[in-house]
Amino acid sequence: MRVSLPMYPLDDRASHTYWCWLRDRLVSAGLGQEHELPLQLAAPGDYFSHWQQPDLLLSQTCGYPLVTLLQGQVQLVGVFHYHVAGCEHGDYHSDIVVRHDDSRQTLAQFRGTRVACNEPHSQSGYHALRTTIAPLSDGTPFFSQLRFSGSHHASARQVAAGEADIAALDCVSAALLRQRDPATFSRLRLLQRTAPTPGLPLITSQRTAPAQLAALQGLLADSMQEPTLAAALATMGILGFSRRQLADYQCIRQQAERHAGIVLAA
Known part of the structure; x- marks a missing residue:
């Protein structure tokens, strides 16, 4: 088995x-x-x-x-x-993260920037982000570049290193990874959370x-x-x-x- x-x-x-x-x-x-x-x-x-x-x-x-x-x-x-906040009863959400020193404060301000996603079948890293930007969409691509990183950890590292500007991370993954890799996560901040699922x-x-x-x-x-x-x-x-x-x-x-x-x- x-x-x-x-x-x-x-x-x-x-x-x-x-x-x-x-x-x-x-x-x-x-x-x-x-x-x-x-x-x-x-x-x-x-x-x-x-x-x-x-x-x-x-x-x-x-x-x-x-x-x-x-x-x-x-x-x-x-x-x-x-x-993890919001996950106490079996739901979860994504943390949309950006670099700590990025001055933009709203998701709309990240139009035309580079986004990192773990993979295209991920609810937290891809589909939740697509749902979140839907009200901001005007029928054209929202971001200038999409990089599939292979994992939430890799997405976080790409944003922290300046290789991407924004990413959506499973909030539980983010909480656990923050303990393992505080150096990377110290360079990131939460922009907003997606709706729970x-x-x-x-x-x-x-x-x-x-x-x-x-x-x-x-x-x-x-x-x-x-x-x-x-x-x-x-x-x-x-x-x-x-x-x-x-x-x-x-x-x-x-x-x-x-x-x-x-x-x-x-």
Whole structure:
């Protein structure tokens, strides 16, 4: 079985502690034999291939792929809540960041500048930004240049280094990265936040049986109350877990379709 939590820059020791606890409970609950469950969380190089595997037991993806590229291939397990403002109940947003010494104060003033995005299937790095600039769009490209950086961390570094002027970062990623790379984030400031959407979904294979899915959801909920995991969860920034409905995420697809004509850059 495949298991991963690949979307956020989690502390290795904390995430391993969490997975060891969950693995033991999965075996006890009959959701997998010891030889079937990995000893370590996977670090997939190709996320989409990993998420589409029929033996995927648990992973985390982005809301946009969930309702587009992965639709009909995975099941929604639920969502973690995070110790970040606005994320306490399972939603999240993007932080639109610029250099600290940039004097412009509004998004409209960044028309014609260079934008960094992590990748085109990202809700937080691409689609949320496109939705946010929609009221400012006049049918022409808003930015002069779009650079796909490959990650939120790389986008932050490009803005800090002056290689781009603005970027939208998943707010949870930004909070965790700020602890790891304070030098980069000390050169950035928050311009504004995007509207909230449901947080990054936890998923399992379409082949996971209903009883297995329910048991997995129950264990994830139980883990939030486990005293021995309190330190690991705090380090990972995780506050809670809740089940969500796939319908909750349809707003992401609808926004993307509504603003499909908005061009970030030529």
